Amino acid sequence: MENIVIMMTLFAIVIVGFFAGKLGYMGGDFDKRLSNLVIDITCPALILSSTMGGTLPDRQMILPLLGISLLTYVVLTAVALLLPRYITHRSEDQGVVGFALMFGNVGFIGYPVVASIFGHQAVFYAAVLNVVNTFAVFTVGTMLVMGGRGVYQFHKNVLWSTPMLAAYLAMLIVAFDIDYIPRVISQPLTMIGQITVPAALLIIGSSMSHLSTRTMLGDRTVYATSLFRIALLPLALYFLCTLLGFSPLVVSINTVVIAMPVATYGTILCLKYERDTTLITELTFITTLLSVVTIPLVAQFFA
Numbered sequence: 001m002e003n004i005v006i007m008m009t010l011f012a013i014v015i016v017g018f019f020a021g022k023l024g025y026m027g028g029d030f031d032k033r034l035s036n037l038v039i040d041i042t043c044p045a046l047i048l049s050s051t052m053g054g055t056l057p058d059r060q061m062i063l064p065l066l067g068i069s070l071l072t073y074v075v076l077t078a079v080a081l082l083l084p085r086y087i088t089h090r091s092e093d094q095g096v097v098g099f100a101l102m103f104g105n106v107g108f109i110g111y112p113v114v115a116s117i118f119g120h121q122a123v124f125y126a127a128v129l130n131v132v133n134t135f136a137v138f139t140v141g142t143m144l145v146m147g148g149r150g151v152y153q154f155h156k157n158v159l160w161s162t163p164m165l166a167a168y169l170a171m172l173i174v175a176f177d178i179d180y181i182p183r184v185i186s187q188p189l190t191m192i193g194q195i196t197v198p199a200a201l202l203i204i205g206s207s208m209s210h211l212s213t214r215t216m217l218g219d220r221t222v223y224a225t226s227l228f229r230i231a232l233l234p235l236a237l238y239f240l241c242t243l244l245g246f247s248p249l250v251v252s253i254n255t256v257v258i259a260m261p262v263a264t265y266g267t268i269l270c271l272k273y274e275r276d277t278t279l280i281t282e283l284t285f286i287t288t289l290l291s292v293v294t295i296p297l298v299a300q301f302f303a
Contacts, residue, residue: 006112011288013198017205026206035268038199043265044166046193047134050111050127051173052186062174064250065125068241069132072254075237076102077140083228088221093279095147096266100225100283101233102144103137104260106130109291114256117299118249125253128174133257134167137265145269200264204288207267207281218282226262226287230294234259259298261287 020026026034080098087097104110106126114126138161173181208216218226238255246254266280 006109006116008292010109010197010201011292013201014205014208014285014288017202018209019205020202021206021209026202027210031203031206032271034199035203035271038196038203038268039265039272040162042192042196042199044162045189046196047130047163047166047170048173049186049190049193050123050130051170051178052181052189061125061250062128064246065128065254066132068246068250068254069129071241071244072237072258073102073132073136073140075240076233077136079228079233080140080144087224087228090221093221095144096270096275096279096283097221097225099141099144099266099269100262100280100287101228103133103141103263103265104229104258105263105288106133106257106260109288110257110260113260113295113299114253117256118253122253125250126257127170129254129257131167131171131174134163137263138163138167141263141265142269142273145266145275146273200268203271204264204267204281204284207271207277208285211278211281215278216282216285218286221279222282222286225283226290229262229283230259230287230291234298256298259291259295261291 017026021031080102083101084094084097088094106129110130111123111126115123118125139159172178234255237258238251241251241254242248262280262284264284267277267284269275270277270280
């Protein structure tokens with residue numbers, strides 16, 4: 001029941017963004033500037049704050065968590081580069097489909113869901129898993145969004161973007177077992193990071209407000225991608241990681257994280273790099289809507 005409440009709450013914020021766009025409070029240059037604020041300031045604060053304010057997990061869990069996350073995103077990178085050509089014949093859409101297949105909404109939805117299923121301390125486990133996810137979003141993910149027509153280019157400056165610098169620092173905090181950060185640092189970072197979730201969801205809602213009802217309902221490409229994102233890929237990775245001998249707790253948390261709807265960063269990156277947001281907005285909307293049903297089912301099987 002708690003997972004349904006979480007999903008409905010997040011979905012309600014998307015609806016507020018939708019009406020804000022319709023009424024002219026959001027849209028156009030405002031959405032782009034807000035997207036830049038999220039990526040360059042509030043998102044790095046969220047990443048750093050995820051390693052502050054709680055008891056660090058058992059050190060023996062850290063390497064398995066990083067290991068399973070690395071394996072997961074190696075597999076998902078291969079899927080993102082190969083599978084889209086079979087889902088859509090539009091080469092200009094293949095990068096966006098690849099992004100949607102590869103990245104779930106870990107930071108925005110994954111943390112509260114993991115906490116409700118596994119307990120508060122498990123948020124830190126999810127944050128450790130999210131280090132590799134963050135690295136992948138702002139490297140491979142950016143390449144996919146910027147690619148277009150199946151050409152993927154690597155931009156070295158992505159490695160030194162503020163989200164990546166925050167991810168590097170978060171890894172150092174974990175590696176050196178720094179379990180105390182002064183509140184004068186952690187509290188401002190936490191407050192700024194908390195802006196990320198509602199701002200990103202409002203941006204998605206605003207992007208939806210410019211689409212027709214028919215477009216929002218999606219097409220074959222949207223539903224095929226959604227099926228892989230929230231059902232088939234999480235199950236496949238669950239069985240693969242189980243066969244490779246990872247502990248049940250690590251596998252379960254990783255599976256729940258992977259089963260999240262399409263990452264809101266997709267819409268934000270499309271706005272930042274001036275790509276059409278129609279397809280990524282449809283994918284985010286449909287997977288978020290379907291996850292109201294699928295996430296409680298995932299919780300039932302993997303709790």
